[in-house]
Amino acid sequence: METRKVQLSGGTTFTVSLPKTWATEHGISSGSVLYLHPDDDGTLLVEAGTERSDDDRTVRLDVTGYRTAMVRQAVTSMYLVGIDKLVIVDRNGHDDARLEAALDLCAELSGLELMETSDRTLVFQNIVDPSSISIRKTVLRMKLVVLSMHRDAVRAVTDGDVALASRVVARDNEVDKLFCLVSRQFQRALDDLQTVDALDTTRSALFEYFHTARQFERIGDHATKMAGLVVEHDSDLTDVSLDEFTRLANTSRRIVERAADVVLSDVDVTTAFDILSDVAELEAAADDLDKQLYQHENATAAFAFGLLLDSVRRTASYGRNIAEMGIQQAIRREETEMVAPRDG
Template identity: 70%
Template sequence: METRKVQLSGGTTYTISLPKQWATEQGISPGSTLYLHPDADGTLLIEAGTHQDREDRQVRMDVSSYDTDMLAQAVEAMYLVGIDELVLVDRNGYDDDHFETAMDLCADLSGLQLMETSEKKLVFQNIIDSSSISIRKSTLRMKLIVLAMHRDAVEAVVNNDTALAARITTRDSEVDKLFCLVTRQFERAIDDLQTVEALGTTRHELFEYYHTARQFERVADHATKMASLAMEHGGSFADETTDEFARVADESRRIVERAADIVLSDVNVTTAFDILSDASALDDEVNEIDKRLYERADADAAFTFGLLLDSVRRTAAYGRNIAEMGIQQCVKQKECEEIGLRQR
């Protein structure tokens, strides 16, 4: 770290000198334009004009040896890190499977369009500008979908509703699509200050939304897992057991919902401490139910039902992760002095 003393120039303007090594590395000379980004945390970030004026991020890849799975992984990876244009060249020529994979990717990744196709070249472009995206609304939509998926998954298990369970598995892709959009903006914002400004958020808020969305995506995965178990083993669970499952599963979902409100609805962070306590109590209760299973059910049934309980346990843990992040962010922002942060 280097320090500078602020000078007063012309009686009204504050000035400081720039570190010479940094200025040289950035190609700065008299008359160069710099871009200043004041942040809510009191920092002032300086960006060289060469970064401001750079062309949209473009990548050209030779995918001649890629199968369809590798092609999909490459495109998704480039999308997530914020590439705006991706040119994929296959010297051997694309077949129908590759074209079908390309179209599926455009359906699964928000803003991605296949702009050009030829026998040996595919050109993808991102058509959504960061200024048109609300990360908060995207995360909030994830919350609504995920909680509905989880609620329906529990109902499918309890009522042996395989049709409902089947519908749940198809909604996981919508959650994945939203999470990819949030991840893309988060990754771009790490090294592109203009993305943060275009999104109309702070870096701290962006991290909160990304972290929360990550937990939602995991909850959705476990809702899908429970739905799959309902389809595979529906009707094989005792009523008494499913009643216990429904009770603890509903509580795990409430933990996630309450934790999410800390980030998305500005609920007082003191709620986070109650969530941590409730999540720990639920974990103990689920462990006790799991132990009792082997006393009154055959081993196979107990194992299968144990998988459901594991999803309940993990769902509550994801809610706890959100609550813990809320407390950590509060500490960083020095707000906890006002609420009497206690040792835990």
């Protein structure tokens, strides 16, 4: 680390000299343009170079010999790291399966369009301007979707409703699509400070949103898992008592909802401390219920019920992760007087 003294120039302008070695390494000389990024935490980031052009975010990838699944993964990875234009070339030509996979990707990834197709070339373009997307609103949308999925999954379990369970499974793609959008914006912001400016937020806030979205994505996976168990083991689940499961599952969902409010809606941080105790209580109750399965006569039903309980535990655990982020958020922002957690 180097230190510099602030100088007053012309009676009105503050100036600071740049480290000579750093300036030389980045080709900075008299007349060079630097980009300054002030942050709420008191830091001022200095970025050398010019604004990025479209060519800076264009990748050409030769996928000759790649299986279709590998191409899907490559396109998804490029999307997530913030590439705007991706040219996929196969010297042997793209088959129908490859083209179908490309169209599926455009449906699964927000803003991705297939702009050009030929025998050997596929051109993907992201058409969404980062500044037009509110990350906070996207995460709030994820919250609504996963809580709805979880509520329906629990009802499908208790009612044995296979049709409702199937609808829950189908909604998992919606959660994944939203999470990919948040991940893309977060990853791009790590690489490009100008993206942070365009999003009109801070790096710490972006991390909070990304972390919370990651928990929502996992909660959505467990709602899908519970719904899938209804589809696969509907008849077996009628052989176990579901009352306590329903109570614990509903409690886990309320934990997630309250934790999300701390991070996304500025609810008092004492709620986050309460959640930590609530999760511990739920886990103890789930363990007790799990032990009762050891003596169950129907091993298949006990196995399926154990998987349901695992999803309940994990859902509450992800809620705890969000609550812990809320506590960290309060510390960083110094907006809330820290209060000791309650006993128990």
